Amino acid sequence: MTLVDALIVFGIGLLIGAIGIYIGGRVVTGVEDYTYAIGTAFIGAIVWAVTAFFIGGIPGIGPAIVLLAWIWILNRRYPGGWGNAAMIGLIAWVTVILVLAALASAGIGDFEAIGVPD
Numbered sequence: 469m470t471l472v473d474a475l476i477v478f479g480i481g482l483l484i485g486a487i488g489i490y491i492g493g494r495v496v497t498g499v500e501d502y503t504y505a506i507g508t509a510f511i512g513a514i515v516w517a518v519t520a521f522f523i524g525g526i527p528g529i530g531p532a533i534v535l536l537a538w539i540w541i542l543n544r545r546y547p548g549g550w551g552n553a554a555m556i557g558l559i560a561w562v563t564v565i566l567v568l569a570a571l572a573s574a575g576i577g578d579f580e581a582i583g584v585p586d
Contacts, residue, residue: 484567485509488560489542496555497546504545512541516585538585561585 483506490505519537524530543553 482506482509482513484564485513485560487567488563489556491563492542492556492559493546495559496552497548499546508541508545511545512538515541535585557585 486502486506486509489508489512490500490502493499493501493505493508516534516538519534520530524534526533539550539553539557542556543550546552546556
């Protein structure tokens with residue numbers, strides 16, 4: 469994969485991840501700003517990657533800590549506390565799974581969503 473290909477896949481994945489966060493944020497908190505969701509997905513992807521690199525390999529608790537770090541970003545970026553952040557995350561995850569399944573059934577390939585855990 470070339471650098472251009474990688475950037476395209478990253479960009480599309482980021483936009484798909486942001487769709488999930490946007491829908492979750494809109495449903496749970498009423499925040500209707502897709503640009504804000506893109507920023508949240510980008511920050512979430514960075515925090516996820518860094519946390520997974522340093523802590524994710526700890527048996528048993530590593531993946532849970534990585535997920536909590538991602539939910540913490542949602543908690544910091546959207547109003548309502550940890551419960552709302554967890555609900556935004558759950559809705560984002562379900563939405564992304566549905567979007568990726570729809571794209572796959574249309575023959576549009578193996579993209580991953582950036583900023584939403586898989």
